[in-house]
Amino acid sequence: MQHYELVEKVRLLVVDDDPPIADLVATVARYEGWEAVTAYTGEDGLRRAAEFHPDIVVLDLMLPGVDGFGVLDRLRASGTMVPVVFLTARDGVADRVAGLTRGGDDYLVKPFAVEELMARLRTVLRRSAGPAFQRSVLQVGDLTMDEDTREVRRGERLLSLTPTEYEVLRYLMRKSPTVLTKAQILDHVWEYGFGGRSNVVELVVSRLRRKLDETDEGGSPLIHTVRGFGYVLRQAAE
Amino acid sequence: MQHYELVEKVRLLVVDDDPPIADLVATVARYEGWEAVTAYTGEDGLRRAAEFHPDIVVLDLMLPGVDGFGVLDRLRASGTMVPVVFLTARDGVADRVAGLTRGGDDYLVKPFAVEELMARLRTVLRRSAGPAFQRSVLQVGDLTMDEDTREVRRGERLLSLTPTEYEVLRYLMRKSPTVLTKAQILDHVWEYGFGGRSNVVELVVSRLRRKLDETDEGGSPLIHTVRGFGYVLRQAAE
DNA sequence: AGTTGAGCGACAGCTTCCCGACAGCTCCCC
DNA sequence: GGGGAGCTGTCGGGAAGCTGTCGCTCAACT
Numbered sequence: 401m402q403h404y405e406l407v408e409k410v411r412l413l414v415v416d417d418d419p420p421i422a423d424l425v426a427t428v429a430r431y432e433g434w435e436a437v438t439a440y441t442g443e444d445g446l447r448r449a450a451e452f453h454p455d456i457v458v459l460d461l462m463l464p465g466v467d468g469f470g471v472l473d474r475l476r477a478s479g480t481m482v483p484v485v486f487l488t489a490r491d492g493v494a495d496r497v498a499g500l501t502r503g504g505d506d507y508l509v510k511p512f513a514v515e516e517l518m519a520r521l522r523t524v525l526r527r528s529a530g531p532a533f534q535r536s537v538l539q540v541g542d543l544t545m546d547e548d549t550r551e552v553r554r555g556e557r558l559l560s561l562t563p564t565e566y567e568v569l570r571y572l573m574r575k576s577p578t579v580l581t582k583a584q585i586l587d588h589v590w591e592y593g594f595g596g597r598s599n600v601v602e603l604v605v606s607r608l609r610r611k612l613d614e615t616d617e618g619g620s621p622l623i624h625t626v627r628g629f630g631y632v633l634r635q636a637a638e
Numbered sequence: 639m640q641h642y643e644l645v646e647k648v649r650l651l652v653v654d655d656d657p658p659i660a661d662l663v664a665t666v667a668r669y670e671g672w673e674a675v676t677a678y679t680g681e682d683g684l685r686r687a688a689e690f691h692p693d694i695v696v697l698d699l700m701l702p703g704v705d706g707f708g709v710l711d712r713l714r715a716s717g718t719m720v721p722v723v724f725l726t727a728r729d730g731v732a733d734r735v736a737g738l739t740r741g742g743d744d745y746l747v748k749p750f751a752v753e754e755l756m757a758r759l760r761t762v763l764r765r766s767a768g769p770a771f772q773r774s775v776l777q778v779g780d781l782t783m784d785e786d787t788r789e790v791r792r793g794e795r796l797l798s799l800t801p802t803e804y805e806v807l808r809y810l811m812r813k814s815p816t817v818l819t820k821a822q823i824l825d826h827v828w829e830y831g832f833g834g835r836s837n838v839v840e841l842v843v844s845r846l847r848r849k850l851d852e853t854d855e856g857g858s859p860l861i862h863t864v865r866g867f868g869y870v871l872r873q874a875a876e
Numbered sequence: 877a878g879t880t881g882a883g884c885g886a887c888a889g890c891t892t893c894c895c896g897a898c899a900g901c902t903c904c905c906c
Numbered sequence: 907g908g909g910g911a912g913c914t915g916t917c918g919g920g921a922a923g924c925t926g927t928c929g930c931t932c933a934a935c936t
Contacts, residue, residue: 423714427741430719431765514740562913578786587740599893600915606895626788627892627923628801634787800924837882838926844884863882865934 410434410525413454415445415471416487417463421510424592425458428514429521442466446474449482456525458517459504460487469502476503483528485520487512511591515571523547538573541635543612543622545573559611564589568604569612572623572633581630605631648672648763651692653683653709654725655701659748662830663696666752667759680704684712687720694763696755698725721762725750742766749829753809761785776811779873781850781860783811792860797849802827806842807850810861810871819868843869 412429416422417440426436437452439445442463449457457475461468472484486507505524508517526534536547542555550566552559561569567589572580582601586594605623613621624632650667654660655678664674675690677683680701687695695713699706710722724745739745742765744758764774774785780793790797790807799807805827810818820839824832843861851859862870 419714420711423719424741427719427743431742564914579788583739592740599917602893603895603915606893610895625893629788632787802925837884840882841884841926844882848884865881 410456411452411454412436412456412458412521413439413445413448413452414458415439415442415448415463415468416458416460417441418460421460421487421592424514425517428518432518442468442471445471449475449480450478454482456521457482457484458487458521459484462489472503483524485517485524511593513567513589513591515567515588519547519570538570540573540576540633541622543573543633545570554612561608561611564604565608565611568601569608569633572631575633577632577634579626579630579632584630648694649690649692650674650694650696650759651677651683651686651690652696653677653680653686653701653706654696654698655679656698659698659725659830662752663755666756666826670756680706680709683709687713687718688716692720694759695720695722696725696759697722700727721766723755723758723762749831751805751827751829753805753826757785757808776808778811778814778871779860781811781871783808792850799846799849802842803846803849806839807846807871810869813871815870815872817864817868817870822868 410429410432412426412434414422414425414429414436416425416438419438419440422438422440426438429436437448437454439448442465445457445459445463446466448454459468459471463471466474468486475482475484483505484503486504487510488507489510505528506520508520522536526536538545538547543553545552547570552561552566552569568585571585571589585601590600609621609623612623620636622633622635624634626632648667648670650664650672652660652663652667652674654663654676657676657678660676660678664676667674675686675692677686680703683695683697683701684704686692697706697709701709704712706724706726713720713722722743724739724743725748726745727748742762744762746755746758760774764772776783776785781791783790785808788804790799790804806823809823809827823839828838847859847861850861858874860871860873862872864870
């Protein structure tokens with residue numbers, strides 16, 4: 401995996417007036433080994449940016465006081481080119497367009513799934529880190545996933561996955577060969593606030609299996625059930 | 639083992655309005671060499687958190703007065719990023735917890751097994767301590783247990799264990815070469831309040847033996863009976 | 877040899893998992 | 907803006923695997 405090997409330890413600044421959200425993002429980032437700092441107002445965000453020198457910023461557009469765009473403008477005015485990923489509420493269609501045209505590097509609609517946010521942050525970092533040539537390709541056994549082209553292959557065979565299947569598989573691949581519980585998968589791949597305590601994960605896994613292992617005789621299964629615990633993606637765990 | 643060697647002595651705060659439970663957890667933790675403090679109300683919990691500066695918190699969600707969510711909010715509001723493991727009753731509350739765990743925190747449903755709680759606490763500490771990838775592997779003789787992949791091997795041979803077998807073996811491995819009574823094993827591995835005063839432990843041990851020592855000639859037995867007392871896991875104890 | 881504790885086969889109840897069928901939703905195309 | 911296609915999640919039946927009880931047998935210590 402090791403994308404962004406250049407960066408010692410990614411420094412992330414999260415600016416969101418909703419403390420639980422800001423902390424959520426910061427916590428997840430720390431668990432990835434990043435350094436993360438939060439700010440709950442635009443002013444504070446600017447202050448922290450000045451002293452912390454983040455490598456990337458997550459910025460909510462709806463801020464009391466100076467709003468997201470204001471923060472971005474002032475960031476740029478101070479000469480920093482740090483990449484920014486916006487967060488925005490569901491409705492603001494106007495916001496989306498504006499966000500991108502006004503210098504953001506990416507944006508995400510709330511409520512989002514943490515894995516998706518992290519994936520985007522990694523992408524943005526990768527792009528801004530250097531020549532845009534370093535592809536990010538995950539690989540487990542003869543299964544590969546190109547995060548740029550979104551192509552997933554089992555050996556030669558190209559798989560066609562739905563968005564959810566793609567996300568679940570990516571999470572499994574990134575964590576392989578660690579065993580993940582259904583709760584972990586649910587928590588990371590679905591939007592925060594998702595209610596469905598049901599067997600969604602089982603279902604998606606089952607669909608994934610059919611596509612991955614839809615064995616043209618060829619393959620031993622890659623997704624394994626660990627009964628009473630969860631799932632793993634790995635080769636021939638015997 | 640010794641994950642988190644950085645931390646001198648883990649400082650644990652337990653917040654639960656049921657004193658026996660809180661004390662149970664604190665006692666087990668102290669027995670592990672941790673420092674543990676208990677609080678029986680949310681208010682008290684916040685107070686203790688402020689002065690004690692725990693490394694990790696066990697928090698019951700059903701609290702009189704300020705409930706678990708309230709405590710969490712106020713903890714976070716005060717800027718503490720201390721990781722939290724939640725306790726919750728079997729019913730619907732579990733649903734609401736889910737969202738809280740995606741940061742990497744965790745939760746457990748009551749009644750729980752003490753060893754499982756300790757295992758989760760260790761995992762959370764390990765992950766929040768640093769870059770998320772330090773593996774935790776237990777080893778006794780030629781027997782190894784990888785807590786991330788849940789792979790257990792006797793030499794090369796991969797064993798397939800059921801959840802209960804896995805838990806019992808983990809406990810034996812963690813305590814090796816200490817002799818454990820059946821009561822200790824029962825108390826740590828089964829949920830507190832478990833009725834079966836029966837010979838469950840014997841049975842699981844017997845099943846474990848068959849799998850571990852299912853000797854392809856290769857092995858001397860690892861699980862030894864100390865008649866009239868209990869079991870030990872160790873190499874060639876004779 | 878007797879007594880007591882341990883081992884373990886067999887079975888039944890229960891939990892967990894898998895996945896077919898279906899319905900609501902969204903997004904896209906015409 | 908109406909119709910269609912594909913995606914997502916719910917429900918529920920059925921299968922598989924896990925757990926604990928019973929009770930007999932075996933081993934160890936006295």
